[in-house]
Amino acid sequence: MANIDTTTDAGGRGAGQNALGGDNYLTHGRGLKSWLFTLDHKRIGLMYLVVILSSFLLGGIFAMLIRTKLLSPGNSALMDANTYNQMFTLHGAVMIFLFIIPGIPAALGNFVLPLLLGAKDVAFPRINLLSFYLWVTGALIALGSIVTGAVDTGWTFYTPYSTTTNTNVIAMVAGVFVLGFSSIFTGLNFVVSIHKLRPQGMTWFRMPLFLWGIYGTAILQIMATPVLGITLLLLIAERALGIGIFDPALGGDPILFQHFFWFYSHPAVYIMILPAMGIISELVSVFSRKHIFGYTFIAYSSIAIAVLSFLVWGHHMFVSGQSLLAGMIFSFLTFMVAIPSAVKVFNWLATMYKGSIWLATPMLYVLSFLFLFGIGGLTGLFLGALAVNVHLHDTYFVVAHFHYVMFGGTVIAFLGGLHYWWPKMFGRMYNELWGRVGALLVFVGFNTTFFTQFVMGSQGAPRRSYHYVSQFQPYHVLSTIGAYTLAIGLVIVAVNLAHSLFRGRPAPANPWGGATLEWQTSSPPPHDNFPTTPVAGDPYDVEAWTYDGRIGGFVKKAPAGQPAAS
């Protein structure tokens, strides 16, 4: 072990090793077919990564077009009002249903979950592949609506607008329906994997916190998504057959749709954020070289959040005309569900206390997350307070709030996780300097874009507006400049990562000093993940690893009295 030269590794396995030159899951089978029909969770994870990042790009292009239009308050040569309405609908639908909901679980989760469990694969590899193709089918159906009449309802599909507009709502909704099954199957697979595949030594409270995050998410995916499915079917029936369940002219109730919709879509917020919190828990410990602080609380809070998140959907409807009593209960529970998230932030901070903090790119994303998610969470207090909500609802304040949570929280954690596991996925290190520049630009660009929107919103600017009063133009201009900066930051991130695939320094097995199992196999891992079934220890025992300058990564410390070797 001691003399490993990572640049000329010949495919050996074990700690400290790079397997690019030898057998690994990337080289295990060749040709397109070996990818399209693969049952290997790592390859499925990579395929998800490709399609999900493509969706992110598509949604991002829509966002840039929207922001460009908003530079001026009046009509624009770039797009008319109807096109604008289709743009923000597509931006929302693509980002939510195609990117953020599957993002962390399906792409990173698929790759990492079996490795974290020390397992060969997920519990049902075939269903895993099926989920992927369901995703592709759903995405094609949904995006097909762009050609046949791009939807202009907003991603929330509120009735009766969605049942009366002449755009192709049915295609979009049918696509989302199919995507829902992809999500349900992924959740099912992960729940069973976590229950059944944990290795020797890994009790529930010795699970890495990312697994807890994914577990909470999976429960939500299984329990909430069917409600969305039924709602969307009802919407299709309403449009196609006029059954009248949401139509007041036929004795239906349009508000009922909102209840159904948010009964899924609020928990969906936690489908998006729980795995992100899991990633942050892993990263903050590794890059502070310290055991995570308050493990038990963080683990339980993931489940508490998952359960409570089913009881707060009405906070999206404070001004919709629901009863005062309902408003009161939903407001109260909304404040309560905020507590576990807030306390997690304190736990992460406490983990950094007296640590040895390494400001590598993934850690920069952690700091960025704490900052942005902090703002996202605190601005939730404004929206949870009923009387203040009345003023802020459906203004840019809400737009800013959920972008701080969804982008500042989930996407930032996703980027952090991507940089963290990248060497494991591809066996290459990216350029650290450009990684940091990218992280910084994303942070600055994001804040410029969205902090401005808080101010604009509390000043009274309504969202989803093609025209706006000229008083708001300076805010919009600043916000658009921020959006371009953010885009440049993301392009740098993408180029840096892509470049590393060809030119990156070969990665050691454990470049960061993580104590979870995925770092105990070569980078990239072999087809079967581990040469021998590993035994799990404390996932946060990072102090058991020490840096070895010769391989540019971490190796397990020798038990006292023996020379360092693995």
Add this chain to the structure above:
Amino acid sequence: MGHELIGRLLGWASVQAEGGFWMPVQGSTGAVVVDRIFSLVLWVSVFFFVLIVSLMVFFVVRYRRRDARDEATPSPRHNTLLEVTWTAIPIVIVIVIFVWGFTAFLNLNVPPANSYEVLVTGQKWKWLFTYPSGHVDEDLHVSVNTPVSLVMTSEDVIHGFYVPAFRLKRDVVPGRYVKLWFRAVKPGEYQIYCTQYCGTGHSDMWAKVVVHEPGGFERWLEEASNFLKTMSPAQAGERLVRTRGCAQCHTVNGTAGTGPTFLSLFGHQVALEGGRTAPADEDYVRESIMEPQAKIVAGFQPVMPTFKGRLTDQEVTAIIEYLKTLK
């Protein structure tokens, strides 16, 4: 000069200041209450945010890894007392915010008994305000220091009635009546928006609240209610087309909007869906307004709302007279 900067920052962040950094002018009694709660939440948030970020920055600077082999300094992995404390304090704070937010919300929803009632109708893409006299207007006129309650409903899809200066908002739902009230405190004009997305003209669904000096409102209403008697029928018709939302879908310059143009409509043949034609005479126009779905003009969607019960005979006649002038 350091003081001055801090003073200005505080000034920006203070929402009490009229038209400050965060909030627009306070035009109603309710706005004052909402702004107080907003201020409280703002300062709580600023406190916690500064706490989190300064701890984070301090730790990063203080415990920065200088050599790859550096180890962490041992410290406890959990501390029950600390964890309970930092859970309990936020719980207490959010309960205070919750109670205050809820009581103010209750107050906003229960109009005083003596309030002046105005009927608000949302339709694509225009607000209509109906006064007790029966007069319908495109702006909301009220008297200063008088509680006004709004009874709101929609003709088509959901709209959102929003007056930022009053911190007042409510979704307006077809088939339901919802009630909301306010008391304006300063004469002037305030912006009304639609906040619930409702299609093409959603962002044009603007109107004004005009707050009159004492006595001014009654004078205005008296004058406005009599326009059918004081104007010529064609003038009155022009006004009706403008203020009742027809102009949102129908132009008078020859270009088609959501509906056909009114230019050269009267007295000509209209091609209908299904290949038939109909002469555009008085009966046809009256039917188009009262039973818009009875005959659909070729090339258009059947989206026109009915105006049965919302326009009087006299008003329809005025509109017809106006259409006759559009040659």
